[in-house]
Amino acid sequence: MMRFDRFPVSTAVVRRLALASIVANVAIVGTGGAVRLTASGLGCPTWPRCTDESYTTTAEMGIHGVIEFGNRLLTFAVGLIALAALVAALLHPRRRRLLPLAVAVFLGIPAQAVIGGITVLTDLNPWVVGLHFLASTAVLVPAYALWRRSGEPDGPALPTVPAPLRTLTWLTVVVSAVVLVIGTWVTGSGPHAGDHGAARNGLDPETIAQVHADGVFLLIGLSVALWYAFRAVGATGAARAALLLLAVELGQGLIGFVQYFTHLPAILVGAHMVGSCLVWLATLAVLWATRERQPTAVPAPAAAGQSVAVG
Structure with a gap:
């Protein structure tokens, strides 16, 4: 072997x-x-x-x-x-x-x-x-x-923020995932089907786009809440991650609004797709920042004259 x-x-x-x-x-x-x-x-x-x-x-x-x-x-x-x-x-x-x-x-x-x-x-x-x-x-x-x-x-992973804030972080992760899913519904109702003869999902584009926008507003609100809450408890690393997430969300939201009001130009739709991945990665970064692994404890050397038991 x-x-x-x-x-x-x-x-x-x-x-x-x-x-x-x-x-x-x-x-x-x-x-x-x-x-x-x-x-x-x-x-x-x-x-x-x-x-x-x-x-x-x-x-x-x-x-x-x-x-x-x-x-x-x-x-x-x-x-x-x-x-x-x-x-x-x-x-x-x-x-x-x-x-x-x-x-x-x-x-x-x-x-x-x-x-x-x-x-x-x-x-x-x-x-x-x-x-x-x-x-x-x-x-x-x-x-x-x-x-x-x-x-x-x-070493073991230890929380860097109180339990209620970890729960709020997980809620933010869930909402971020839901926003991604609804975003695919918006795309499936829009004009860029991948082929001129491809079917659409039958959803009303304006209605589902509004649902998607509502989810984005909720996600931004949660991100702002996390930023303030992390700062309040002195979790600087988590606060930086939440601020980065908020910045990425605002950039992604700007692209989304511009593409909607300019009738979905292909270049902006493509940028919005890549931006969705960046929002998701920034969300994972916030989750990761709420815990921290410690180095593995190194056994102290035996004192002079002491024997170390084996078995």
Whole structure:
């Protein structure tokens, strides 16, 4: 049986690969948005092949085929980064604390690819397209946790804020997730279907956009409350994270309002999709800031003349 501890990998390597995985998963959201916003969603009309006869795009399929096939190729790059992070976690001297997170990131990539295939096979069903986006945000959770966890000591995690504020933080996380979900409903009711013949979800665009905006206002209100509350209890790290979340939310909200009143130009819709990932990551950062791991206690050396009992 192979002993992985013969080939140790430093924590810094795991941390860099985890960060690369975060960046890659946000990037694939951006390229996936480009596929939809250029009406290239069926540039490769089948899956896993690009056509019935070929795994790659052909000249007859034009620019739409190139865009869709390019996004599929990026999935392999994201998967290779996740695989590298998994191998690095496996070779890390204390891999048990990192390995489950690395496995979750790695398994999330093929799951996301399968959902992407289903979107093609269902002719870009808007509910499946939304699920495809949400799968990317779900992979960001273990990827972010792997990045943060790899830079922490091995001691127990202790809260840095009182229990009521941890509850408020979790409520903010839930609302942030709900806002992401409703955002996919807004997209599914709008004009950017990914293909000129793709169906829409049937929801009234103005009504569901207002519901989404209401959720955003609630999320901003919770973020302001967290910022003030963290400052009041002297949790400076958590307060900084909440302020960053608020700043990202305001930037994302500005993009959202501008795109709505300018009739959804593709470039702003794409920026809004990437911004959604940034809001989610900033939300996870606030959650992470409410606890802190302590270094593992080192046993005190035995005093001179004392023996250490064994057994």
